[in-house]
Amino acid sequence: MPMSDHVIKAGEIHRAWALRAFSNAANTAQLFAQGMDQKTRDELVHMGEAAWTRLRTLRENWIKDWAGWLDYASELKGANTMSKLAEREGNIFGQAAQILCSQATDLVGLQENIAVDYGYWVSEKLGKSNWVSRS
């Protein structure tokens, strides 16, 4: 049944996400346990700052998106027939939905970016090989 794909695929992706989160947590604990030198601390701070900058850039773009939408939605320019009115109202809702969808995707993307990069960094710090198994 095609709909089962939604359950199976989503389950697989969530499982992979959970495994990554678990692995990151375990590796972090190990890193703290063995003690961090100044260089490691600096790199961690640098990563945190980079993540914060990305989030701030996203927020600025979101504000621009909503300002543009508000500008479009505040008037019904040129809607002088029933069909044009329906189209214009539809556009307003459609644009809002698209902005929400795009912002949610951006946010999930940034979260994934941070999790993958942190996981990569911490496993490198612990000297764990990232090349051993391809299966």
Next chain:
Amino acid sequence: MPDADLQLPSFETEKQHSISGLSSGAFMTVQLHLAHSACFVGAGVVAGGPYRCAESFRGAAPDAEDAFSLGALYICMTPLTPRTAPSALRLAGLARDTASANLIDPLENLADDRLYIFTGSEDKVVDSSVVKTTLEFYRLLGVPEKNIRFINDVPAGHSIITDNVTDSPLATNQPPYINYGRFWQSHDILEHIYGDLNPPASMLSGRFIRFEQRGFIGDETAYASMAPYGYAYIPGPVARGEVKARGVHIAMHGCKQGYSYVNYVLGKPDIANQPPYGARYINSTGYNEIAETNRLIILYPQATGDDDNEAQNPDGCWDWWGYSAKNQKNPDYYSKNAVQIAAIHRMLKRLGG
């Protein structure tokens, strides 16, 4: 069967072949350059990362294919910091292992190649720290410093740069990724690879060829994600048989730049409003004009996008992370056997020997 009128012709050349590309075309340039280094005298990499960098973090997901997708996106394109970018040292080792397994040509071939590597300082799609690892990667593989031209101080967004005033502003990061910067990047690339060239032609007298790519792909069309047609430009003097071509230069477009690219809106192809990019990478990036006066044939292979096929490649990118591989546990997208690399190499052999 391919249409006989759309077959790629053959020309006698001096076999001084080269390759360049932007973005996914640049990542693919590095792969093709390494896979078939015996064929090439140089390469141009515009906003591209090092060989097999998508494999940097196998622990990103249980399946190799998924881990490589995540690695491509977040380590090879948008690493948070240079410390989370790919490791040139590791990837150079991986390249040596791949060559030892005879999956690519011997790396000694790279020693006399000439390289042009570029990253715009305003690039928000492929971070400059990644492109810097491409430079380091080639250095580690023995390409001498004098053969490399590395540029990272032009305030360009993610794009190939032209002298067309109607192209996008230089600092933008948006399709069609062809930006106006008051110079022809394609000319700089070819001049660096081949040395002093004749000035570009103001008028073209050669022949554009459209050919069927299917015959070069084999049976793997569902995975190949390649368009029905590819293109080539044959400079006038070569087309008329007056001179022998110096070689073939392969120009690899980036994502959303193939002639058949259609934007997907909410997962559906927006056929009614196709973006006006069409064949712009083929006819407005300046390759043909410099080729016309310098006996160079330009080959433009074409990738295509699809959101619902085996390849899952809606933006029509070249494969540098494994989508074209049938075996998800061990994706082969980087060797001579990879479907796209093998197809393009067959085109090169047919066109220029």
